[in-house]
Amino acid sequence: MLANLHKRRLLVFLVISLVVFTGLNLYTGSEAIAGETTALDWEPAEWARKAVFYEVFVRSFYDGNGDGIGDFVGLKEKIPYFKELGVDTLWLMPVNDSQSYHGYDVVDYYNTEPDYGTLEEFREFLQEAHANGLKVIMDLVLNHTSVNHYWFREAVNTRDSKYRDYYVWAENEEQVKELGPWGQPVWHRSPDGGYYYGLFWSGMPDLNYRNPEVRAEAKKIAKFWLDPNGDGDFSDGVDGFRLDAALHIDKDLTITHQWWQEFNTFVKGINPEAFLVGENWTDTHTVGEFFRDLDASFNFALADEILRMVNGVPVDILEEVKEIHGVYSQYSDQYIDAIFLRNHDQNRVGIEVLRNRAKMKLAASVLFTLPGTPFIYYGEELGQLGAKPDDNIREPFDWYKDSKGPGMTTMSKGGFYHSMRFTKPHDGISLEEERGKSGSVYEHYKKLIHIRKEHPQFFTGNYQKMVTPNRMYGYKVTDSEVDYNLYVIHNLSNKERGITISNRARDLLSGKTIKAHQGITLPPYGSLILKTTAASLKITGQDLSTKNPVVTFIVELTDKARTDEDIYLASKLSNWQVDDKFKLKKRSDGKYEITLEQPAGAALIFKFKTPGTWEDTSGRENEGDNRFQGSGYNNRIYTFENKETVYLTITGWE
Ligand SMILES: [Ca+2]
Ligand SMILES: [Ca+2]
Ligand SMILES: [Ca+2]
Ligand SMILES: [Ca+2]
Structure with a gap:
């Protein structure tokens, strides 16, 4: 829960x-030593x-x-x-x-x-x-149980009940101030004046x-x-x-x-x-x-x-x-x-x-x-x-x-x-x-x-990354037990991608056989799962334009977000600082704008900022543009694909 x-x-x-990204350095536990695997006596x-x-x-x-x-x-x-x-x-x-x-x-x-x-x-x-x-x-x-479990009721009603010790009780007033792992109160007052521990909320007392x-x-x-x-x-x-x-x-x-x-x-x-x-x-x-x-x-x-x-x-x-x-x-x-x-x-x-x-x-x-x-x-x-x-x-x-x-x-x-x-x-x-x-x-x-059920090497096989062109991502899955290899290719872009493969293979998703050097088109965000007896498969892509897309963001402020301060786009391009190079220009219609040029396929993670505050994205549910990440994330993300104008709204500052 x-x-x-x-x-x-x-x-x-x-x-x-x-x-994940810094590897083992942060780990300070005393028991685990890299390379040492404990032999367990169960399977x-x-x-x-x-x-x-x-x-x-x-x-x-x-x-x-x-x-x-x-x-x-x-x-x-x-x-x-x-x-x-x-x-x-x-x-x-x-x-x-x-x-x-x-x-x-x-x-x-x-x-x-x-x-x-x-x-x-x-x-x-x-x-x-x-x-x-x-x-x-x-x-x-x-x-934990419910507060309405009879163990907890007994624990509260009768202090000398054996169920008292089924739960966790504060030993002193000082302890009660302690907060939980995400800053929440964890000690809750029971009707008898004691304080019990409930990590998630008062209705769920933790068992001891x-x-x-x-x-x-x-x-x-x-x-x-x-x-x-x-x-x-x-x-x-x-x-x-x-x-x-x-x-x-x-x-x-x-x-x-x-x-x-x-x-x-x-x-x-x-x-x-x-x-x-x-x-x-x-x-x-x-x-x-x-x-x-x-x-x-x-x-x-x-x-x-x-x-x-x-x-x-x-x-x-x-x-x-x-x-x-x-x-x-x-x-x-x-x-x-x-x-x-x-x-x-x-x-x-x-x-x-x-x-x-x-x-x-x-x-x-x-x-x-x-x-x-x-x-x-x-x-x-x-x-x-x-x-x-x-x-x-x-x-x-x-x-x-x-x-x-x-x-x-x-x-x-x-x-x-x-x-x-x-x-x-x-x-x-x-x-x-x-x-x-x-x-x-x-x-x-x-x-x-x-x-997946028909190809169990997906569960246990050997995975190797492949070289793939044009914002595709591919990997080879091999298993010495079988006489074929699997090649998985994902098109991560919102554009069709034409490719050719060096050897004959069958695409398990479409059921179609693809001949060597035959051109095929992968739809936006499409995938291929290729099955082939070839020992290696080379993927060749069409040449894409090398021109960098130029994108203009036009930003509107809701009434709640109005500010007299300057607004900046903060990202790793500005080291997440207020940087004049990324200051938004105020337009005569009250909106703001900024134009950026980035290589095609580059994903920019950003948030708007004033000198004193950050954009509040907590309640944001972007439904407009497909290239923005979902509401569970606190930063905006945009992938550069084409020259275009993108409209955004800032709803508040925090
Ligand atoms: Ca039985
Ligand atoms: Ca029913
Ligand atoms: Ca617990
Ligand atoms: Ca429906």
């Missing part, structure tokens, strides 16, 4: 960037290494009983859909009984959320999923994992879901857990790691094939430490890099992967890298790429051709949109052209705080409109998943 973290995205990104679930996961918010997926709320009966009914898409494993966001719409504050770990159905219905869905070859993992929220009884409770809960009847047959249980807030179990990371090792040993003792993936939204080294404890961890850093690449920032994505894996492999040689684009705590891909359908497809093409175990967030395969607040990134899955019909869920039911903003009728975004339609986001995802 990382509801507040988005506000700190820039900070987190900076921390990650520093660590990750191998099946997960070659699986494609699908994250489902049950409430918004498919309603099986007509009350407008997604449920287990609906999930069961939609098993053929998951099979059609080609995913192997479902990750269900919390299904435990909870009082919030999202479920991340559990009141009963041994029961299901009544809105979703009974335990019996959950088990029926599970049996059916298993019978169809689908695995299911569930979100397990062990860091220094108490062996809490550890025993957590293990009992895991056992209940893995093998409910304890007969050693796991068809009635889940196949693993996504561990919410795994990073935050204890303020002391050593205790956190101890706990997860203990938990993993316990889980593998029940079912050696059970899969554990941790939510560790932090720097790459700290993520790496968790591979000693758990099978897998989400790669938040890579997700951001893929989207930056798609948005025109010159990112060398294979180099990013290499650096991250270099860090991971210091901790374990058997880690499973859980790669993804966005999850339920982040604006959807469609918003991050400013609703550009070709870029949504490009992001997927990159994700599904990189090593790791990919995760899709439900609706992403339709190119569904969603921006914060949180419930608007968790909107109903859009099954139908007119967003009405059997199984369709609604946000007016089920405790959402906001109304529906993004799931809309007749906007081209729905399963009904996209299924079978050539070039749709859905058909593209489906194709990519199937290509």
Whole structure:
């Protein structure tokens, strides 16, 4: 549960960037020494290494009983859909009984959320999923409970109750002033006058994992879901857990790691094939430490890099992967890298790429051709949109052209705080409109998943960067086990690119065979996945104009943003300083303008500035120009392609 973290995205990104880009120097931990890999006495679930996961918010997926709320009966009914898409494993966001719409504050770990159905219905869905070859993992929220969990009620009502020590209490007044990792209050006053620790908010008190009884409770809960009847047959249980807030179990990371090792040993003792993936939204080294404890961890850093690449920032994505894996492999040689684009705590891909359908497809093409175990967030395969607040990134899955019909869920039911903003009728975004339609986001995802499943070297193969012309990015994926090579080429520009290849190959995306030296055209943001027996493939591109594009930005100020001060464009061109060379000219119509010349393909990251303030981009949702990055980012980004005039608005200063 990382509801507040988005506000700190820039900070987190900076921390990650520093660590990724400066290599090992920043790491000061005492345990990890470069090159030293710990031999672990357990093995990750191998099946997960070659699986494609699908994250489902049950409430918004498919309603099986007509009350407008997604449920287990609906999930069961939609098993053929998951099979059609080609995913192997479902990750269900919390299904435990909870009082919030999202479920991340559990009141009963041994029961299901009544809105979703009974335990019996959950088990029926599970049996059916298993019978169809689908695995299911569930979100397990062990860091904290709801304030309405009876443990916490007992802890507050009776000071000498054994449940008091299930939670974390302040020892003195001084301690209460302490703030959390993103500057938030973490100590909350309980009705009895004490202060309890709740990292995320007062409604979610953290459990105390220094108490062996809490550890025993957590293990009992895991056992209940893995093998409910304890007969050693796991068809009635889940196949693993996504561990919410795994990073935050204890303020002391050593205790956190101890706990997860203990938990993993316990889980593998029940079912050696059970899969554990941790939510560790932090720097790459700290993520790496968790591979000693758990099978897998989400790669938040890579997700951001893929989207930056798609948005025109010159990112060398294979180099990013290499650096991250270099860090991971210091901790374990058997880690499973859980790669993804966005999850339920982040604006959807469609918003991050400013609703550009070709870029949504490009992001997927990159994700599904990189090593790791990919995760899709439900609706992403339709190119569904969603921006914060949180419930608007968790909107109903859009099954139908007119967003009405059997199984369709609604946000007016089920405790959402906001109304529906993004799931809309007749906007081209729905399963009904996209299924079978050539070039749709859905058909593209489906194709990519199937290509990946048929070519397992994408999970484990050897990757080499290729030389590619004209703002394209390419890599070769080889595997000594097979007699062919794969070549992936992405067109990162908004222009068609004509290319020729030196040897005959088949493009797995279009299904077409391309002859040696035959000219082919790659559409803007298009990709090729070439399969060939040739040992090497040379790509030749058309000659592009060498003239630098000259671009004029015309900037309008909203009433709130009016200023008497001069306005500057700050970027690395000005060392992020106020520089007269980048001062905007005030025009007679009250607008401002500045003209820049940059090489074609250059991506400029910038922000406007006065001598005393920075442009406030916090609430910005650029919907106009495709080359500007999405609302989750604090800087503007523009890629120079043509001579043109670009209109911008400044909404405020901070
Ligand atoms: Ca329902
Ligand atoms: Ca069983
Ligand atoms: Ca905690
Ligand atoms: Ca729609």
